[in-house]
Amino acid sequence: QVQLQESGPGLVKPSATLSLTCTVSGGVLTNYYWSWIRQPPGKGLEYIGYAYYSGSTNYNPSLRSRVTISVDPSKNQFSLNLRSLNVADTAVYYCARGIGSSWDVWGQGTLVTVSS
């Protein structure tokens, strides 16, 4: 059974860069989309972007200038870099596996707080 686990800092300063990693266990990266989705406290889900196992990417237009998602098949991991953070980026960040056009496996989520 495939499981996803997010890792990274829980507190980041404004204007800094957030780096999160998602480790995939029980499966491989091949033939799936690997995505990051976030949820501000008390609010709904927001798509950040995805990377296909081959490396091609798709990003939310509103975040595209600040986001990079990459896949590392050798480590069975994928990662998120979000630059120029501000307080509005405070959220629970989920990694998820995409198949077709839906996301069928999700990590438990990690809370990232942007604060000085």
Add this chain to the structure above:
Amino acid sequence: QSVLTQPPSVSGAPGQRVTISCSGSSSNIGSGYEVHWYQQLPGTAPKLLLSGHNKRPSGVPDRFSGSKSGTSASLAITGLQAEDEADYYCQTYDNRLSASVVFGGGTKLTVL
């Protein structure tokens, strides 16, 4: 403000049937993109509930069903149970936004 519009809340008594609507436009649901539904129980990660064309992942009861017409989609839950109390989100693609993924704003289901 979400591209897909869902009612903020719905409620129903145990055993009843409730529906949750997801209203979009010609650039997303109306373009023929599949609509998917997710259930988020309190304090947990979202879970895929229904994928396009009403496909239920293993373990999802057939009390949950979806439909789509024009620029809207709906999730129906029959035989409402207390464990169904959760937030529900619809999701599809939008071709105005470089084929980006879009979510509805979410609907809180309360079982009375």
